[in-house]
Structure formats: structure tokens, C-alpha cells
Amino acid sequence: MRISFCCLDTPPQPWLDGLRAAFPEAMVEVWTPGAPLADYAVVWAPPQAFFDEQTRLKGIFNIGAGVDALLKLRLPPGVPVVRLEDAGMSVQMAEYVCHAVIRHFREFDAYAAYVAQGQWTQRPPRLRSDFPVGVMGLGVLGERVCRALAQFEFPVNGWSRSPRPLAGVQGFSGATGFNDFLAASRVLVCLLPLTPETENIMRRETLARLRPGGYVINVARGRHLVDEDLVALIDSGHLAGATLDVFRTEPLPPTHPFWTQPGITLTPHTSARTLREESIAQMAGKLRALHGGAPIASLAGRVDTHKGY
Ligand code: NDP
Ligand code: OXD
Secondary structure, X not given: OEEEEEEOOOOOHHXXXXXXXXXXXXXXXXXXXXXXXXXXXXXXXXXXXXXXXXOOOOEEEEOOOOOHHHHOOOOXXXXXXXXXXXXXXXXXXXXXXXXXXXXXXXXXXXXXXXHHOOOOOOOOOOOHHHOOEEEEOOOHHHHHHHHXXXXXXXXXXXXXXXXXXXXXXXXXXXXXXXXXXXXXXXXXXXXXXXXXXXXXXXXXXXXXXXXOOEXXXXXXXXXXXXXXXXXHHHHOOOEEEEEEOOOOOOOOOOXXXXXOOOOEEEOOOOOOOOOHHHHHHHHXXXXXXXXXXXXXXXXXXXXXXXXXX
């Protein structure tokens, strides 16, 4: 068996070591143009040339949860694409989102400003019931985030394509449920995959439906959000601010207004990092199953390339 690794923004050696330890019988190599044909690909945002050359693949393993970058490419037809499911990401996402919600709700930035001025000031307490959190996307990550928020007793609304009942979460689904979901939420968390249906989903008309003083947390993809609409709604006072981990262009260009916009907190696409050991362990199980002849339909994390996630 030959495994080709193609992940241009990561030092390959630790991945090669891990994959070789998991598959001692296999040839595991970094892809370079003209490399021998492999049976399986382990990739993150590879160039089109990779798939143009690798014409004998039996499985494509994405080292990430989101497959938007991969599905932009011409992939070999009929070859299963498998993504990471959780692999240590959901707990990171839960802590990131809870931190952002609580930092906003408990006004920690205002307290930091008082402290910087040597001021001992208490602000009036806020009611949790005034801060319903709406989570868009109730998949592996969204569900974990909902559960974590519910532990802090925030009212939680969830929105997904198909109905997905979750204990302690008020569920909304599909296009027909979207406006009611937005109107019921004050803090909006995006954990959707990026697809043609979800691109620009956070724009002026949708964000304007949030309760006044709304707050946006985008931890999915930059293209879910229309940047200038967010800035305009913060400037108008309809939104109180945003915590953003993902951007249309990454790294965020130095002249982008988000760097200096009051109310916006930025992090560099770090809310849920891919953890190498967990990821290799998860991939190894699936790759072995596929190689051993398990039916493709039984592979967990298989991407539906028509739905786009
Ligand atoms: P899943 O595929 O498990 O879940 C996707 C969810 O989105 C499902 O509930 C699905 O609904 C819902 N959904 C998809 N399309 C629509 C739509 N048109 N309308 C309403 N709901 C929709 O994904 P994960 O939870 O694993 O990951 C979510 C995203 O998080 C990834 O795609 C990636 O972009 C992002 N991510 C970001 C990271 C970061 O570091 N910032 C790290 C990891 C992931 P249904 O259940 O009905 O199918
Ligand atoms: C992912 C990511 O999709 O890190 O896994 O963004």
C-alpha cells in the first residue's frame, strides 16, 4: 500500500512518522510532482496538480473537519472522501465558544479597561435569559458547543438543515425555521460547513434579525460572513461586537478594517486545532477498514460531495 501525504502548510515529518508507525507495511511519502501513484491520499488543501496526477486513489482523507477547500478541486469521480470527525476538536471548540460568550456576557473587556485605569467599578448584573445563544450547524462540533453552553445555563437555540432534537436546545431547521431562529437569538455562533447554500449567510438582512445588541461568533469559515455588513451593524449599534476566528483571506491582510474595529476580537484560525496523534489514530482506523474491503457506505465521516459536507 502506498500513502501520499500532501499538506503544504505543515511540516511533514511528524505526520510521516505517525503514519509510518500506524502503517508499517506501507510506503508513506510526501507528494511531489511526478511522485509514484498512491492508493490513499492524506491531504489538506492540496493543489489541483495532486489529483490530476494521482489517478489510482482508492480513498482521500482530509486532515480537517471542513472540506470546502478540497471540494473546490476536480476530484477523481467515485473515490470516497473522508473528513475528520472531532478528533479532539470539539472540546477545543466548546471552550473557545464558551469563552467568547462568557467574556461578552460578563463584560470582561469593560472590567479590563477599568482595571487599566486603576478603577474599582461594578457594573449592574446581566440576566442570562437576555442572552439566548443561537448555534448554526448542529453537527459534531455544533452539538458539543450547544451542550457546553447549556451547562452554563444559557438559553440555547440550534439550527440545522434537517431537524436535530438535542436535549436542552430549542431546535429550528431548514429555510423555513431560519428567521424564527435568528429572532430568538442574541448571540449567533456559526459552525456550518461552507457550501453554496451557507456562503454569506451572515449578512445585513440576516444579522439585522438578531435581537438588538447582538453578538457574532464565527468559528466556521470567513466566507460565511459579509465583512462590511458586520462592521456597518456594529457601527450602527445593532450589534455589540464579534469574536472572529476565520476570515475570507487568511492571514487577515494588515489593512483589513477588522484589525482596528472596536468590538471585534480576532484570533488566527485557532479555535479548534487539528491534533496530529488523534487525527492519525482516527484516519488509520478508517483507512484500514476501507483497505480491508469495508463497504464505503459504512465509513463514518464520509463526505457527501453533492451536499458539500
Ligand atoms: P458537520 O458536518 O458534523 O455538521 C454540519 C452541520 O451543519 C449539520 O448539523 C448540518 O445539518 C448543518 N448544515 C449544513 N448545511 C446547512 C444548511 N444549508 N442549513 C442549515 N444547516 C446546515 O460539521 P462539523 O461540526 O464537524 O464542522 C463544522 C464546520 O466547522 C466545518 O465545516 C469547518 O468549516 C468548521 N471548522 C472550523 C475550525 C476552526 O478551527 N475554526 C476547526 C474545525 C472545523 P444536518 O445535520 O441537517 O446535515
Ligand atoms: C478544519 C479547520 O476544518 O481546522 O478542520 O478549519
